[in-house]
Amino acid sequence: MKIRIRDLDMARTNPREKDKPGPTEDHPDIVIKGGTLLSMAEGESPVDRARVFIKGDRIVDIKTSDGAERYPEGTEVIDAENSVIMPGLINAHSHTAMTIFRGYADDLPLKQWLFDKIFPAEAEHLNHETVYWGTLLGCLEMIASGTTGLVDGYFFPEDTVRAVHKSGLRALIAQGVIDFPAPGVSDPEENLITGWKFLERWRGFSDLITPGLFCHSPVTCSDKTLKTSMEISNDLSLPLQIHLSETSEEVEEIVKRTGQRPVHYLNGLGLLNDGLIAAHSIHLDDEEMELLAGNDVRIVHVPESNMKLSSGVARVSEMVKMGLTVGIGTDGCASNNNLDLFQEMDTAAKLGKVFTVDPVDMDARTVLRMATSRGAKIMGLEKETGSIEKGKKADIIVVDMDRPHLVPLYDPISTLVYSASGADVKDVIVNGRILMKDRIFLTLDQEEIMERVRAISRDIGS
Amino acid sequence: MKIRIRDLDMARTNPREKDKPGPTEDHPDIVIKGGTLLSMAEGESPVDRARVFIKGDRIVDIKTSDGAERYPEGTEVIDAENSVIMPGLINAHSHTAMTIFRGYADDLPLKQWLFDKIFPAEAEHLNHETVYWGTLLGCLEMIASGTTGLVDGYFFPEDTVRAVHKSGLRALIAQGVIDFPAPGVSDPEENLITGWKFLERWRGFSDLITPGLFCHSPVTCSDKTLKTSMEISNDLSLPLQIHLSETSEEVEEIVKRTGQRPVHYLNGLGLLNDGLIAAHSIHLDDEEMELLAGNDVRIVHVPESNMKLSSGVARVSEMVKMGLTVGIGTDGCASNNNLDLFQEMDTAAKLGKVFTVDPVDMDARTVLRMATSRGAKIMGLEKETGSIEKGKKADIIVVDMDRPHLVPLYDPISTLVYSASGADVKDVIVNGRILMKDRIFLTLDQEEIMERVRAISRDIGS
Numbered sequence: 001m002k003i004r005i006r007d008l009d010m011a012r013t014n015p016r017e018k019d020k021p022g023p024t025e026d027h028p029d030i031v032i033k034g035g036t037l038l039s040m041a042e043g044e045s046p047v048d049r050a051r052v053f054i055k056g057d058r059i060v061d062i063k064t065s066d067g068a069e070r071y072p073e074g075t076e077v078i079d080a081e082n083s084v085i086m087p088g089l090i091n092a093h094s095h096t097a098m099t100i101f102r103g104y105a106d107d108l109p110l111k112q113w114l115f116d117k118i119f120p121a122e123a124e125h126l127n128h129e130t131v132y133w134g135t136l137l138g139c140l141e142m143i144a145s146g147t148t149g150l151v152d153g154y155f156f157p158e159d160t161v162r163a164v165h166k167s168g169l170r171a172l173i174a175q176g177v178i179d180f181p182a183p184g185v186s187d188p189e190e191n192l193i194t195g196w197k198f199l200e201r202w203r204g205f206s207d208l209i210t211p212g213l214f215c216h217s218p219v220t221c222s223d224k225t226l227k228t229s230m231e232i233s234n235d236l237s238l239p240l241q242i243h244l245s246e247t248s249e250e251v252e253e254i255v256k257r258t259g260q261r262p263v264h265y266l267n268g269l270g271l272l273n274d275g276l277i278a279a280h281s282i283h284l285d286d287e288e289m290e291l292l293a294g295n296d297v298r299i300v301h302v303p304e305s306n307m308k309l310s311s312g313v314a315r316v317s318e319m320v321k322m323g324l325t326v327g328i329g330t331d332g333c334a335s336n337n338n339l340d341l342f343q344e345m346d347t348a349a350k351l352g353k354v355f356t357v358d359p360v361d362m363d364a365r366t367v368l369r370m371a372t373s374r375g376a377k378i379m380g381l382e383k384e385t386g387s388i389e390k391g392k393k394a395d396i397i398v399v400d401m402d403r404p405h406l407v408p409l410y411d412p413i414s415t416l417v418y419s420a421s422g423a424d425v426k427d428v429i430v431n432g433r434i435l436m437k438d439r440i441f442l443t444l445d446q447e448e449i450m451e452r453v454r455a456i457s458r459d460i461g462s
Numbered sequence: 463m464k465i466r467i468r469d470l471d472m473a474r475t476n477p478r479e480k481d482k483p484g485p486t487e488d489h490p491d492i493v494i495k496g497g498t499l500l501s502m503a504e505g506e507s508p509v510d511r512a513r514v515f516i517k518g519d520r521i522v523d524i525k526t527s528d529g530a531e532r533y534p535e536g537t538e539v540i541d542a543e544n545s546v547i548m549p550g551l552i553n554a555h556s557h558t559a560m561t562i563f564r565g566y567a568d569d570l571p572l573k574q575w576l577f578d579k580i581f582p583a584e585a586e587h588l589n590h591e592t593v594y595w596g597t598l599l600g601c602l603e604m605i606a607s608g609t610t611g612l613v614d615g616y617f618f619p620e621d622t623v624r625a626v627h628k629s630g631l632r633a634l635i636a637q638g639v640i641d642f643p644a645p646g647v648s649d650p651e652e653n654l655i656t657g658w659k660f661l662e663r664w665r666g667f668s669d670l671i672t673p674g675l676f677c678h679s680p681v682t683c684s685d686k687t688l689k690t691s692m693e694i695s696n697d698l699s700l701p702l703q704i705h706l707s708e709t710s711e712e713v714e715e716i717v718k719r720t721g722q723r724p725v726h727y728l729n730g731l732g733l734l735n736d737g738l739i740a741a742h743s744i745h746l747d748d749e750e751m752e753l754l755a756g757n758d759v760r761i762v763h764v765p766e767s768n769m770k771l772s773s774g775v776a777r778v779s780e781m782v783k784m785g786l787t788v789g790i791g792t793d794g795c796a797s798n799n800n801l802d803l804f805q806e807m808d809t810a811a812k813l814g815k816v817f818t819v820d821p822v823d824m825d826a827r828t829v830l831r832m833a834t835s836r837g838a839k840i841m842g843l844e845k846e847t848g849s850i851e852k853g854k855k856a857d858i859i860v861v862d863m864d865r866p867h868l869v870p871l872y873d874p875i876s877t878l879v880y881s882a883s884g885a886d887v888k889d890v891i892v893n894g895r896i897l898m899k900d901r902i903f904l905t906l907d908q909e910e911i912m913e914r915v916r917a918i919s920r921d922i923g924s
Binding site for chain 2: 102104106108109110113140141144304306308309310312333337339340346347350351353354357358360361363364402403404407408411414418419422423424446453454457461
């Protein structure tokens with residue numbers, strides 16, 4: 001198993017622009033035709049028999065009238081008959097490389113899971129190779145289930161960058177920062193310099209990838225680490241991620257240590273601003289919710305992981321009503337155990353309803369928005385992606401609705417959230433590049449990646 | 463749209479036995495080979511490279527040693543390389559024909575959903591044809607997602623019988639009984655005679671189909687209806703289904719009406735015995751749980767519907783620990799909105815953990831047992847199906863694990879519950895008959911069924 005350094009030699013620009021002769025002004029590169037368009041643009045309803053025109057990395061036109069155009073030779077035509085054309089989903093919280101630990105440790109008490117299984121396995125088995133191949137497997141899975149953008153934070157993030165770059169997905173990829181010895185950062189004194197070097201190295205590397213920092217949590221990072229991480233992030237106009245109030249124990253710990261609840265504590269350190277992405281955000285009181293909303297902090301709801309680890313249920317419906325930007329994420333595969341955002345949307349909607357005892361809460365449209373346009377806002381890319389609009393980047397998926405469990409079709413949004421799964425996704429386009437067509441992966445070698453991760457798992461499991 | 467009466471002319475015996483020349487003693491009809499066997503027999507662990515031999519409707523041998531046999535011409539060989547061979551799943555609570563209402567009414571207040579949408583739509587649109595085609599669509603979906611047995615209760619059940627018989631699935635199919643005018647039973651005075659006629663007509667019709675009664679609920683059925691339904695069911699040794707304490711409102715209603723909580727009330731009527739199948743069973747106090755356990759009542763957990771309608775969370779983990787037989791069901795497609803038991807298992811496990819705040823609760827093995835061997839016990843068929851054992855009926859599915867989201871594979875049970883979805887099922891065998899091979903349906907015409915239900919939905923939606 002050798003890391004292929006040539007992956008790093010790829011262009012710093014959009015591969016399409018480099019690899020293909022530029023089309024003439026009137027010729028689209030790709031036309032998606034015949035499907036129901038669900039643009040997720042504010043206020044728009046589904047439109048039947050739409051056509052979406054893509055040139056380079058952008059959507060250049062959308063036609064919704066019937067038309068029997070002929071397209072110039074070389075135009076890639078994607079047939080969306082009996083399908084929905086929609087923005088790709090955005091996984092706003094993941095540790096993608098953790099696919100290598102999928103199913104390794106389930107149904108255990110939380111401390112045993114973390115201290116006896118996950119932390120030791122990470123310490124022993126995370127390295128450049130395992131993170132690279134684990135991330136590639138996660139990218140395969142995300143492409144296969146209609147995810148076009150992801151927010152990641154983990155260790156060896158340069159290998160995550162290499163893998164995501166190879167896959168063609170759009171991503172915010174962060175260096176994990178923690179005040180303990182960590183995989184790839186054995187001396188905690190080096191954690192911020194490691195993070196800073198990571199940002200410097202990968203800023204501007206690709207239109208598709210934004211580097212960042214990820215402070216593990218208020219419990220595992222010191223005042224200084226938290227403050228400095230935010231200062232660095234602010235200076236470079238990059239978002240800072242953090243796990244916020246995932247368990248009641250960590251809230252108690254912070255209160256004991258600082259006399260304040262976590263959100264107040266972070267506020268005192270100057271962390272509450274629209275550059276902060278707070279994942280989980282479960283154990284919050286009313287005042288903390290107001291503080292988060294007042295400071296435009298971005299929230300990521302992670303329902304399945306929160307359920308599986310019995311962490312609790314976030315007050316998401318209230319947050320959405322307060323105007324907070326809330327995205328949706330899967331977390332890593334050790335606590336989910338898949339990256340299928342269609343299933344995550346379904347769970348988010350249903351968990352929300354039973355938690356508030358109100359079947360109107362977390363309706364399908366709200367949840368689909370969280371996974372698309374709101375996810376784009378979590379990434380800081382709401383002007384570029386998250387909806388299908390002329391001028392935006394072409395991050396688009398086609399979902400095949402011609403399947404028994406998606407029939408009949410009274411309301412595409414309802415059916416996508418409550419009935420569909422990732423396996424119904426047919427085609428995936430990111431930045432104008434086709435990553436999957438008719439369920440064939442075009443950028444990644446499925447067999448090789450699965451074999452590599454199987455080999456890694458034999459080491460871990462032995 | 464015409465009902466094809468010829469469907470009723472099919473043999474009353476297993477079609478395999480009729481259609482094919484009988485094999486000689488040593489020749490299996492079907493061999494499944496090369497996969498990991500998850501027999502779900504009590505105390506057994508997964509076994510690699512197993513071979514399962516089927517003759518007629520039964521499993522005649524299981525070999526777990528390596529062997530390069532040649533099979534006689536005419537033996538159907540199913541390749542389970544990189545796959546799991548496991549018992550088919552059992553959907554212990556469904557109103558299958560409600561596929562026609564999938565996505566018709568979501569995200570509404572409960573009363574508006576029921577009284578403004580579902581009840582009127584049922585009154586107007588349920589008939590022999592819509593139930594027949596809706597059930598066929600549900601059967602397609604169940605086969606596609608690895609369900610081999612179902613427990614159904616609805617109106618026009620004779621059309622459900624016809625459809626399920628055509629599909630080849632195993633089922634307990636019940637006539638809905640309610641003391642209000644109902645689809646197909648306009649005069650409530652006729653409800654029990656209608657039910658009795660249904661039982662008389664379909665008993666013994668097929669090895670695969672058992673008829674039954676389904677009392678809608680203690681709120682909507684009178685004392686007399688409840689008692690008589692149980693007497694008829696007991697006389698014929700058939701189980702009786704009921705919706706039990708699905709909402710807190712109906713519990714209050716029963717308490718107001720009778721001075722007793724629903725389980726005590728049913729106990730007084732003589733309904734608590736091992737012939738009662740109680741679906742939902744959410745709002746129960748400790749004493750009611752003890753009563754149910756002491757009387758061997760069979761419970762069906764319906765997590766996704768309970769979440770979507772915000773009915774509440776059943777105390778399933780406690781029930782299992784008390785020794786109650788608990789199966790798992792999807793409910794109808796108006797409140798789920800699919801029939802995928804793999805996703806339902808995942809939700810059951812995760813909801814259980816977050817509800818009890820214990821990540822050890824509702825572990826993957828417990829949940830998989832609920833959907834297989836326990837489901838068989840709900841159907842009253844635990845000696846015949848629910849596990850892969852020599853002499854049992856061949857109700858078997860093969861799940862393709864060679865997919866990105868199912869790699870790596872530390873523990874097949876964990877991966878099946880937490881990572882898989884119905885779309886990963888490759889082959890489905892019921893009663894020794896192959897219903898789906900390599901995802902091709904062998905008993906049902908997918909295109910015709912989807913077209914018919916689309917036509918029905920245009921009437922409903924207009």
